[in-house]
Amino acid sequence: MAAGMASRYGGDLKQLDAVGTAGETIMEYSIYDALRTGFDDVVFVIRRSFEKQFCKLIINRLKKHVNVDYVFQELDMVPEGITYSPDRQKPWGAAQAVLAARNKIQVPFAVINADDFYGHNAFKIMWDYLSVQTGISTSFAMVGYELQKTLSDYGTVSRGICRLTANGYLTEVDEQPRVERIENSIVSYTGEGESVTIDGTTKVSMNFWGFTAVVFNLIGNHFHQFLLNHSRELKSEYTLPTAVDHIMKAGEATVKLLPCNEQWFGVTYKKDKPAVMQNLRNLTINGKYPERLWGS
Numbered sequence: 001m002a003a004g005m006a007s008r009y010g011g012d013l014k015q016l017d018a019v020g021t022a023g024e025t026i027m028e029y030s031i032y033d034a035l036r037t038g039f040d041d042v043v044f045v046i047r048r049s050f051e052k053q054f055c056k057l058i059i060n061r062l063k064k065h066v067n068v069d070y071v072f073q074e075l076d077m078v079p080e081g082i083t084y085s086p087d088r089q090k091p092w093g094a095a096q097a098v099l100a101a102r103n104k105i106q107v108p109f110a111v112i113n114a115d116d117f118y119g120h121n122a123f124k125i126m127w128d129y130l131s132v133q134t135g136i137s138t139s140f141a142m143v144g145y146e147l148q149k150t151l152s153d154y155g156t157v158s159r160g161i162c163r164l165t166a167n168g169y170l171t172e173v174d175e176q177p178r179v180e181r182i183e184n185s186i187v188s189y190t191g192e193g194e195s196v197t198i199d200g201t202t203k204v205s206m207n208f209w210g211f212t213a214v215v216f217n218l219i220g221n222h223f224h225q226f227l228l229n230h231s232r233e234l235k236s237e238y239t240l241p242t243a244v245d246h247i248m249k250a251g252e253a254t255v256k257l258l259p260c261n262e263q264w265f266g267v268t269y270k271k272d273k274p275a276v277m278q279n280l281r282n283l284t285i286n287g288k289y290p291e292r293l294w295g296s
Contacts, residue, residue, distance in 0.1 A: 001097040001207070002027065002054070002114035003047045003073040013050055014267050015114035016057055019277050021284050022292040025058070026267065026276065027114040030123070032293045034110070035066055037123040038131065043104045044070040044114075045097045065294055073100040079224050084231045092227070093237030094207060095219050102216040108133045111209040111240070117276070118143065118208055119262030120288070129258060130210045138253040140244070141210035142170065143260045147179070147186060148200030150264045154271040156180045156189070160205030160241030161198065162257060170248060170255040173205055173241040203257060205241045206264055218253065222246045 002015040019026055031042055042062070046054050054070070062068050073091050077100065078084065091097070098111055108130040112118060122143045129141045144162055151157060156178040163172040178189040179198070187195040222243055230236040247253050265279050266272065283289055 001045045001073075001094055001111065003045050003091060003097055003100075004113075004115070013053070016050070016053065017267065017273065019267070019273060020280055020293065021289075024293050025114070026117050027112075028058075028062070028293055029280065029289065030112055030116075030118055031062065031066065032289065033118070033120040033123045034127075037120070038127045039110065039123070041067045042069070043101045044068070045073050045100050046070055047074060047091075048072050061294060069104055071100045071104060073097045078227055078231070082224075082227045082231050084227075085234055088234050090235070090237070092223070094240040095223055095226075095238040095243035098211075098240065098243075099216060099219055099223060102213075102220075105216075106213050107135060108137070108210065108212045111207065111211065113207045113266075115268075116206055116208075116264060116266040117279070118206065118264065119260070122208060122260045122262050125258045125260060126208065126210050129256065133210075133212055135212055136214055137212045138214055139256065140212070140215065140253050141256045141258050142173075142205055142244070143208040143210075144203035144257045145206050145260055145262070145264050146200065147198060147202045147204045148181075149262075150204060150206060151179070151181050151186070152266075152268045152272055153181075153275075154269040157268055158239075160239070161188075162203040162205060164203070164257055168257050168259075170244075170257055172248070173245045175239050175241045175245075203259065207240055209240065209244070210258075215247075215253070218247050219243050222250075 059068055075091050110126050126143055158177045159179045160173040160175050162170055165171055176188040186198050186200050188198055189195050223238055226238045265276050267276055
């Protein structure tokens with residue numbers, strides 16, 4: 001998913017920002033990890049406004065190494081009969097981004113954000129799960145990270161707080177839009193201006209999901225209902241954790257949490273970029289990645 005408007009990043013295209021040792025983007029490290037795990041196709045979700053730039057920088061660089069395709073996520077991609085404010089500018093969130101790819105995907109697939117580094121083991125865990133699923137399975141999965149390993153030092157982040165059954169299935173994903181570390185505590189700010197403390201070992205969603213093509217109809221139905229209730233609002237988004245939460249509570253699918261001990265990092269804010277670059281440099285020095293992901 002690479003169509004975000006990066007409002008907390010100053011509006012620049014952080015999904016295309018060079019952070020790797022040879023100028024690669026974060027998502028190229030994810031693609032590299034996915035390919036060496038077993039995945040063999042990539043569908044990018046982008047916006048029309050930067051199509052030419054994206055194709056020049058990403059598609060042309062990767063097409064020699066992997067089957068690539070792309071689709072658009074736009075504000076006007078809504079069901080017939082839905083109207084929205086002419087003042088709204090941004091698309092409708094990550095659930096809509098997944099729906100944008102529905103005509104390109106018929107097999108079990110993983111979903112990731114373009115601006116997150118997930119780590120090679122996360123892709124191995126997801127591949128092992130998806131490789132035994134059938135095309136009509138309603139057994140989905142999510143790679144879960146410890147909250148304390150997913151925070152920015154420079155402001156609040158949005159995180160889906162996971163609640164689980166005893167055998168590791170999700171019962172709820174509670175989207176918390178403003179979470180941050182304050183000294184030795186992690187707090188989430190509520191809409192009333194209050195805050196609650198959250199255990200740092202709590203598992204959270206970083207939008208690394210495993211689905212079958214069945215999910216498109218399920219998300220589509222709930223997205224339609226969301227628009228009926230919120231289409232006139234300027235900033236409301238239908239997040240993927242919220243969509244999955246609705247699917248689970250409707251009894252339409254199960255979601256297995258796949259624990260991952262990797263250290264997440266990403267570029268939520270501009271100030272995050274130097275640390276991301278240093279982390280990737282350290283991983284390269286330690287032999288986890290080549291100096292140039294795609295060769296000379």
